[in-house]
Amino acid sequence: MLNVNFYEHIDDTLLKFAVIVSKSNGKWVFCKHRERTTYECPGGHRELEEDIITTAKRELYEETGATTYTLEEVCVYSVSDGINESFGMLFYADITEFGQLPESEIERIELFDQLPDKLTYQDIHPILINKINSFLKVKGILNNIELKDNIIPDISDLIDLYNDVGWSNYTKNIDMLKLAYDNSLRIVSLWDVNKLIGIIRVVGDGYSIIYIQDLIILTEYQKQGLGSMLMNYVLNAYKDVYQKVLLTENQTSTVKFYESCGFVSNDKYNCVAFVQFKM
Incomplete structure (x- = not known):
């Protein structure tokens, strides 16, 4: 079983991937891979000498075609199998405009009011969505801090x-x-x-x-x-x-x-x- 943990900070060199939980017009944005019957959040691995926010922007465009959006860094998270632990950065994107979906492994994007039943990473994505929901709730509160x-x-x-x-x-x-x-x-x-x-x-x-x-x-x-x-x-x-x-x-x-x-x-x-x- 995979474990997901959250951190406020970690050494930047340990960040290997970016995941961008996204919404558009109040609906969750999910990607459908050409070779899968399941859905997943946009995201992917960091390229050599790429800063993590560039990774997020690149993956968001490549996997959704998003052209106009706001992007916010939420926190570091890790996935562990009890032996190895890998670290990535969790982002939130509010997408207001999509362009044409680039040619890639992504077949299409779909918008959902609720989480789709079939998720590629069933042990991970619901936890990330809950984190984003908490983030959005606190974000509203932060205006008063x-x-x-x-x-x-x-x-x-x-x-x-x-x-x-x-x-x-x-x-x-x-x-x-x-x-x-x-x-x-x-x-x-x-x-x-x-x-x-x-x-x-x-x-x-x-x-x-x-x-x-x-x-x-x-x-x-x-x-x-x-x-x-x-x-x-x-x-x-x-x-x-x-x-x-x-x-x-x-x-x-x-x-x-x-x-x-x-x-x-x-x-x-x-x-x-x-x-x-x-x-």
Whole structure:
């Protein structure tokens, strides 16, 4: 059985293919291969020295004939059989005009209100469609999102956010949480109208070192690039600081996210880190 995983970022050299989930006039766009009786989303493999967005544009035209459209990068995804894992970029296209379908392995395109029953990649495409549906939902919400710098949210909002991601060690000691925020170097938060949906907290001197203590995105808003938005904002604000440090759990997706932000494990610098936790 194939497993599909999603990532906000990954090393560009690992991206081997692009898949473009597409709509036109509110209907899903699917391709029918000449040698198959099933349908699939436009997409294909990346050519040598081709950037991934060029891959997406080329494949979208070759497999649908789309000439006028908007194209958005959604996220990295991977397909794994439990032994090997391959990575690609998922895109969303809203097609407004088609030209003549180029001569290729694609016989025709069809528009569907719902997913067709016969899919070439039955284990993969429904998952990608669900991801796009979530993306489109959040995209509508993102228009309302506001970034606030150095504003300490109400403690009730913080507690809700920390509890949502299971960080109960912080919410067990409310006084500690209040003092931690009162004495932070910088706090940057994201709001959906009056709802706290994300936060990043920085401690340190702001010149020789900063420590990124917390980076939290409300669960329902995750995997939409908001964590990267907060991280990039902070890294840009402290771009001249000598050391930028953080401590995080050793999970593959978490490690890949921070590596995509430019962080490396301290052993790469022939260093060792020490820590004491009061459990």
